[in-house]
Amino acid sequence: MLEKALSGDKRYWSWVAVLLSVIGIGTFYYLRQYNEGLTITGLSRDVTWGFYIAQFTFLVGVAASAVMVVLPYYLHNYKAFGKITILGEFLAIGAVTMCMTFIFVDMGQPYRITNVFLHPSPSSLMFWDTISVFGYLILNIIISQVTLGAERKSIAPPKWIKPIIILSIPWAVSIHTVTAFLYSGLAARPFWMTAILAPRFLASAFAGGPALLILFCFILRKFTKFDAGKEPIQKIALIVTYAMAINLFFIGMELFTAIYSNIPEHISHFEFLFLGLEGNTTLVPWMWTSMILGVLSLILLINPGTRKNEAVLGFSCVILIASIWIDKGMGLIIAGFTPTPLGTVVEYVPTFPEIMITLGVYALGLLIITGLYKIALSVRKQVTT
Amino acid sequence: MSVHRRKFLKLAGITALGLAGGAPAKILAEDSITPDSLKEVTEATATPKAPLVARRWAMVIDLTKCREAGDCNDCQKACHLTHNVPDFGNPKDEIKWIWKESFHHAFHEQEHEFLDEKTKHGPAVVLCNHCDNPPCVRVCPTGATWKRENDGIVMMDWHRCIGCRYCVLACPYGSRSFNWRNPREFIKDLQPEFPTRTRGVVEKCTFCDERLARGQMPACVEACKAKAITFGDLEDPNSEVRTLLHEHFTIRRKPGLGTQPEVYYIV
Known part of the structure; x- marks a missing residue:
């Protein structure tokens, strides 16, 4: 089936070439980092995790969000999602691959990474996160391979795959829960030590991931013959709306607890994010942008008139993803370290090489998703003709 | 389990040395020698005194004495020299095992507007607290940092550390440093008795476990002319640290987090 990703028109190959060159640039800077050390990033003694881990966290959410199409289709037999379930699963595969790559580029001693398996430490959440993220990748590879293979032969998928699909549903929830536990179990970092972190991660994931899927459906409709159809897109838009409402509600709860309790070490992180602390206002414009875009996207999504207009829906999805990305991909990690x-x-600001490596990893993920979507669409075309 | 393994390796190392016919110089010259085995060699060859042992090592730092010593920085100088701690000359890459922090930063939850000037502007010597309940050990995904069961020292294995820096996040005291770049080029006065580290691993104070094994007190304790640092066994009721804790009011950093730090301060 993989050979289907190797045949395409000129536009397909130009896109692949663009991605490959970004990967090339990223690799170049990674080799520099490999030779000189993580000192070429903006990270420091006091801000030890930054851009890489933030992207990892954001993308675990994107990966987990596949469950939002898998669950209605397989558990509630919601047929309208039949066409796009595979897209969700392939998106998950691409996202998990990026997650693992981001962890890899963040390691000080990358060639020792097998130590996590050679010296398993169940007391460490990182051990469990490795298992859950890796397991989720395997599950999605098996499920997509088997279901698409069956579709190719125009037969029903084998019965044994059903329990595996069902297992992938709680597993998806687990990957983002365990990722939140990485942070929320640290007494040293009051900003993250909140029981609502895992629910908040899930809410933002179930808003951002499906919004990305909607955008992918629009892109596929424009550039290929594949049309996901109006009904499933509207259904996903509804899921995005609810999840975003819950996400913003959770952010409000965090703010209330910190501000009303007025405990300095809880409130100071939010001060840093929204007002600036000791003259450092690096993130302030970003965070306000995130909040405004978030609220605006929710207004446009709640209103049926604007939600049902696909052009407005596309715009809403773009600003929603931007809002969540700023919140999770920048604010969440850096604020945990500030104040120390x-x-x-x-102050922490990612450096140019750090941003290039990040873009390289994103390009790698997009390349995988592109190839996998190509396979899915080719199989579909073959079956229908 | 890993502790047993380490003990075994140590014994094996010493035995091998014996078999080599007392030619440590030859062994040292070989490139295949890792910093750890180098450590074994020097420990085994230079043991004039019996090792210092305790059931629970602890430190009492008298900040009143430290304050009187003024600008002195002997503890840090001695420690960083002994342990080949590099000096990069910038705060971003900085590595420190023990350092003088302002009271405001070390004990910011204890501060108030009308705190006496001496305390407020005085120093607080900080280092790894060798917690009884160390969060860094709990989060390490490879067992590269662990609490030694026999005496409570929180140890580091620089050959196992993958450099994920999760322990740095977990430490509420900022006591752990990461090697952002190759440290070896930035060691001014290399001490061959102690291993250097590679780029990409975390390091911190180990209560001078290597000196204790040779029957010596930690380098900072020895270096402090004001005798502000006292080191001893907390489980021994007659030890000097127990006497000090009995006679003075002492505080610890962030006691509310339940880490049970083993560094106590007289303020």
Whole structure:
């Protein structure tokens, strides 16, 4: 089936070439990082995790969000999602691959990464996160391979795959829960030590991931013959709406608890994000942009008139993803380090090589998704003709 | 389990040395020698005194004495020299095992508007607290940092560490440093008795476990002319640290987090 990704028109290959060159640039800077060390990033003694881990966190959410199409289709037999379930699963595969690559590029001693398996440490959440993320990748590869293979032969998928699909549903929830536990179990970092972190991660994931899927459906409709159809897109838009409402509600709850309790070490992180702390206002414009875009997207999504207009829906999805990406991909990690446990403010801004490596990883993920979508659409075309 | 393994390796190392016919110089010259085995060699060859042992090592730092010493920085100088801690000359890449922090930063939850000037502007010597309940050990995904069961020292294995820096996040005291770049080029006065580290691993104070094994007190304790740092066994009721804790009011950093730090401060 993989050979189907190797035949395409000129436009397909130009897109692949663009992605490959971005991967090339990213690899170049990664080799520099490999030789000189993580010192070429903006990370420091006080802000030890940054852009890479933030992208990892954001993308775990994108991966988990596949469950929003898998669950209605397989558990509730919602037929309208039949055409796009595979797109959700392939998106998950691409996202998980990016997650693992981001972890890899963040390691100080990458060639020792097998130590996680050679010296398994169940007391560490990182051990469990590795298992859950890796397991989720395997599950999605098996499920998509088997279901698409069956579709290709125009037969029903084998019965044994059903329990595996059912297993993938709680597994999807688990990957983002365990990822939230990485942060929320640290007494040293009050900003993350909130029981609502995992629910908040899930809400933002179930808004951002499906919104991305809607955009992918629009792109496929424009550039290929594949049309997901109006009904499933509207249904996903509804899921996005509910999830985004819950996400913003959760952010409000975080703000209330921190501000009303007025405990300095809880409130100071939010001060850093929204007002600036000790003259450091790096993230302030970003965070306000995130909040405004988030609220605006929700207004446009709640209103049936604007939600049902596909052009407006596309715009809403773009600003919603931007809002969540800023919140999770920038604010969440950096604010956890600012102020530091010693109460100091240390500025972190990703460096140019760091951004290039990040773009390289994103390009790798997009390349995988492109190839997989190509396979899915080719199989569909073959079956229908 | 890993502790047993380490003990075995140590014994095996010493035995091998014996078999080599007392030619440590030859072994040292070989490139295949890792910093750890180098450590074994020097430990085995230079053991004039019996090792210092305890059931629970602890430290009491008298900040009143430290304050009187003024600009002195002997503890850090001695520690960083002994342990080949590099000096990069910038705060971004900085590595520190023990350092003088302002009271405001070390104990910011203890501060108030009208705190006496001496305390407020005075120093607080900080280092790894060798917690009884260390969060860094809990989060390490490879067992590269662990609490030694026999004496409570929180140890580091620089050959197992994958450099994920999760322990740095988990430490509420900022006591852990990461090697963002190759440290070896930035060691001014290389001490061959102690291993250097590679780029990409985390390091911190180990209560001078290598000196204790040779029967010596930690480098900072020895270096402090004001005798502000006292080190001893908390489980021994007659130890100097127990006497100090009995006679003075002492505080610890962030006691509310339940980590049970083993560094106590007289303020």
